Amino acid sequence: MLCLVVNIEAQEGKQDEMLALVKPLVAASQKEEGCIEYNFYQNLDSPTSFAFIEKWKDQAALDFHHNQDHFTAAVPKMGPLCAKPPEVKQFDLAF
Numbered sequence: 001m002l003c004l005v006v007n008i009e010a011q012e013g014k015q016d017e018m019l020a021l022v023k024p025l026v027a028a029s030q031k032e033e034g035c036i037e038y039n040f041y042q043n044l045d046s047p048t049s050f051a052f053i054e055k056w057k058d059q060a061a062l063d064f065h066h067n068q069d070h071f072t073a074a075v076p077k078m079g080p081l082c083a084k085p086p087e088v089k090q091f092d093l094a095f
Contacts, residue, residue: 001036002062006052007087014081015047021077022050028070029054034061048083 010018022040029038036055043049056062065071078086 001093002056002059003091003093004052004054004056004062005089005091006054007089008050008052008078009083010048010050010081011083012048015042018050018078018081021074021081025070025074028068029065032061032065032068034058034064 008018019040019042026038026040029035032038034057036057038054039052041051041053043051054062056065
C-alpha cells in the first residue's frame, strides 16, 4: 500500500477557490479502482494550509489516478491558487 501526503499552502484569500476546485477531484478519486483513502484536510491553526492524505493499493493504482481527467484537469488550476509549490511525500507501509 502506498500513502501520499501532499501539503498545499493556498494564497491568502484563495481558500474557498481551492476548496471548490478540489471537492469534485476528491469525489471522483474516491471512486477509483485501487483507492483506499483520498481526503483533503484544512489545518485548524492555519486556514491557508491544506493536505491531501491518499492511500492507494499499489503504484499501478496511483499511476492510473495521475492519468485520469479529473486529476489532469484540476492540478494545473491549483497552481495559481498556491502560495508555493506543493510538498509531496510518498510512503510505503512499513509493516
